[in-house]
Amino acid sequence: xxxxxxxxxxKLREKxxxxxxxxEGNARGQIIIHMxxxxxxxxxxxxxxxxxxxxxxxxxxxxxxxxxxxxxxxSKEPMATVQLPQQAPVKYISLNEEKIVRILNEHLLQGxxxxxxxxxxxxxxxG
Amino acid sequence: xxxLALHILDIAENSIRAGARTIEIEVAEDLQQDRxxxxxxxxxxxMDKRTLRHALDPFFTTKPNKRVGLGLPLLAAAARQAGxxxxxxxxxxxxxxxEAAFQYSHVDRQPxxxxxxxxxxxxxxxxxxxxxxxxxxxxxxxxxDTRNIRAALDGAPINSIEGIRRVKQSMEEHGWR
Numbered sequence: 001x002x003x004x005x006x007x008x009x010x011k012l013r014e015k016x017x018x019x020x021x022x023x024e025g026n027a028r029g030q031i032i033i034h035m036x037x038x039x040x041x042x043x044x045x046x047x048x049x050x051x052x053x054x055x056x057x058x059x060x061x062x063x064x065x066x067x068x069x070x071x072x073x074x075s076k077e078p079m080a081t082v083q084l085p086q087q088a089p090v091k092y093i094s095l096n097e098e099k100i101v102r103i104l105n106e107h108l109l110q111g112x113x114x115x116x117x118x119x120x121x122x123x124x125x126x127g
Numbered sequence: 128x129x130x131l132a133l134h135i136l137d138i139a140e141n142s143i144r145a146g147a148r149t150i151e152i153e154v155a156e157d158l159q160q161d162r163x164x165x166x167x168x169x170x171x172x173x174m175d176k177r178t179l180r181h182a183l184d185p186f187f188t189t190k191p192n193k194r195v196g197l198g199l200p201l202l203a204a205a206a207r208q209a210g211x212x213x214x215x216x217x218x219x220x221x222x223x224x225x226e227a228a229f230q231y232s233h234v235d236r237q238p239x240x241x242x243x244x245x246x247x248x249x250x251x252x253x254x255x256x257x258x259x260x261x262x263x264x265x266x267x268x269x270x271x272d273t274r275n276i277r278a279a280l281d282g283a284p285i286n287s288i289e290g291i292r293r294v295k296q297s298m299e300e301h302g303w304r
Contacts, residue, residue: 033248033252035136035140035248035252036140037137037140037197037198037201038197040128040133040136040137040140041128041133041201044248045133045136045241045244045245045248046244048247048248048251048252049244049247049248052247052251052291055288055291056288056291056292056295059288060288061287061288064286065251065252065286065291066251066252066253066254066286067140067248067251067252067253069140069144069190070190070193072192072193
């Protein structure tokens with residue numbers, strides 16, 4: 001094996017630190033896909049599958065994915081809530097496979113809310 | 128709902144909201160008897176008598192601030208339109224078992240659909256719950272148990288990227304993809 005340079009070592013260190021973050025629960029952010037009856041009927045499972053595939057492809061290791069029940073706005077499903085540390089949660093509405101990948105890339109990975117898909121900023125209510 | 132695997136996802140989500148820690152799902156395709164049987168069994172808090180009596184009423188729900196509860200009525204409608212029916216066994220403190228039967232060859236029976244995507248959604252969305260799936264069909268018996276996946280993960284959460292990969296790999300190994 002060739003000798004590692006300092007910058008390669010630093011990259012390796014960052015990579016391992018990110019992996020450790022996930023294991024220890026210090027993730028970059030969390031995304032909750034609403035998986036109530038209304039969400040499922042509107043296509044929430046497809047949205048989740050697309051998100052997981054994108055995360056796998058891009059090797060995103062520090063985003064926590066989870067699901068919740070109906071948020072009470074059934075006509076706006078499929079919905080998801082994104083929460084970054086020290087920031088208010090953002091709810092996204094009327095999602096599909098393409099929109100969720102944009103939310104992953106722009107909001108979760110770069111910190112920019114995708115305003116065109118966002119409903120409002122507020123707290124999550126578990127139903 | 129377009130497929131039976133989505134009903135399974137929905138009913139299992141109910142189990143999770145009822146505090147289940149273990150959920151067993153069984154899908155049995157019996158072509159000789161022309162029957163498809165789906166059973167979802169959980170160790171959640173179970174239903175009291177009144178809830179059980181009203182479980183198939185779409186205008187009954189146990190959730191506050193809600194006026195409808197459509198999961199079980201939709202599954203019941205899917206079973207009944209395909210020459211089958213639904214049975215719910217539940218007791219407060221003793222979990223719930225939902226069994227839906229369909230005439231396999233019925234023209235209005237919904238397709239089974241993507242069981243792998245349903246299991247992935249359940250497992251990854253609910254990392255603290257154990258799931259067991261048994262799928263019996265003329266091709267044989269396929270099984271998935273999250274306890275085995277967890278053991279292979281060496282401490283990484285099942286909803287981490289390692290977990291997601293392991294779940295997918297497990298589904299592929301068992302022929303679900």
